Amino acid sequence: MERIPEPDLMDDDDQAEAYHLADFSEPHNHFVTLFGQYFEAGSWQGPVLDLGCGTADVTLRFADVFDAVEIDGxxxxxxxxxxxxAAISSRALGHRVRLSRAYLPLDDPPRSEYGAVISNSLLHHLQDPMALWAAIKRVAMPGAPVLVMDLLRPADIGQVEQFVAKYAADAPELLRRDFRNSLRAAYRATEVEAQLQEVGLSRLRVSVASDRHLVVAGRA
Ligand SMILES: C[S@@+](CC[C@H](N)C(=O)[O-])C[C@H]1O[C@@H](n2cnc3c(N)ncnc32)[C@H](O)[C@@H]1O
Known part of the structure; x- marks a missing residue:
């Protein structure tokens, strides 16, 4: 199936609220657990940059587990x-977790260098996927852990509908629509490997993590 791009920013208020109210605890906790499995404690230190942090659900779960690091989203x-x-202020985490509005390509990152870079579910939104890899290359310190997770484009439209039925059966229609569009806009593992080669992040490895997810991990 050919890739069908979707709008990059989720700047519609209803869409943002539906995303905020959805329960992403399982995949988002899994993302944080994976980071701990890939990168041994003590082998890295912050600050951490979360690219395309959205409602900061992953950012805050990461801050809970790695409770000594500062994170910019x-x-x-x-x-x-x-x-x-709102979540950061209600949990009084403003001294460690800071969010800024910024658009990739990232011309003006909050800090010039980071000890780790993470990103969940951003890549498939980008019209130019190289914007993500270029941002990582620019701000990640040499040897910094990088973990990117995203959807994997299904083989055909039939599989898209199967996944929507299986994984979003009880979700509101707006989220089902977004999930369908995101699956169609996702990249395939071979496409991501080519992107990494083009940008020169050759130490990052792509793996297929589930029927609908891929993971890119390694040291910058
Ligand atoms: C599916 S959400 C993922 C949010 C968060 N990482 C999570 O896992 O919950 C994708 C986010 O990427 C943001 N986004 C898309 N394109 C972007 C760009 N070019 N620059 C900055 N943010 C972007 C969207 O606004 C949206 O909040």
Whole structure:
């Protein structure tokens, strides 16, 4: 199936609220657990950059587990960031977790260098996927852990509908629509490998993590 791009920013208020209310605890906790499995404690230190942090659900779960690091999250959609800012302030985590509105390609990152870079579910939104890899290459310190997780484009439209029925059966229609569009916009593992080669992040490895997810991990 050919890739069908979707709008990059999630800057519609209803869309952002539906995303905020959805329960992503299982995949988002899994993302944080994976980071701990790939990168041994003591082998890295912050600060951490979360690219396309959205409502900061992953950002905050990461901050809970790695409770000594500072994390900056960036996203281009104020509708999404608003929920993240409220969660940070209600948990009084503003001294360690900071969100900024910024658009990839990232011309002006919050800091010039990071000890680790993470990103969940951003890649498939990008019209130019190289914007993500170029941002990582630019801000990750040499040897910094990088973990990117995203959807994997199904083989055909029939499989897209199967996944929507299987994994979003009880979700509101708006989320089902977004999930369908995201699956169609996702990249395939071979496409991501070519992107990494083009940008020169050759130490990052792509693996297929489930029927619908891929993981890119390694040291910058
Ligand atoms: C599916 S959400 C994922 C949010 C978060 N990482 C999570 O896992 O919950 C994708 C996010 O990427 C943001 N985004 C898409 N394109 C972007 C760009 N070019 N620059 C900055 N943010 C972008 C969207 O606004 C949205 O909040």
């Amino acid at each position: 960036i996203d281009g959609a104020e509708s999404m960031l608003r929920f993240g800012r």
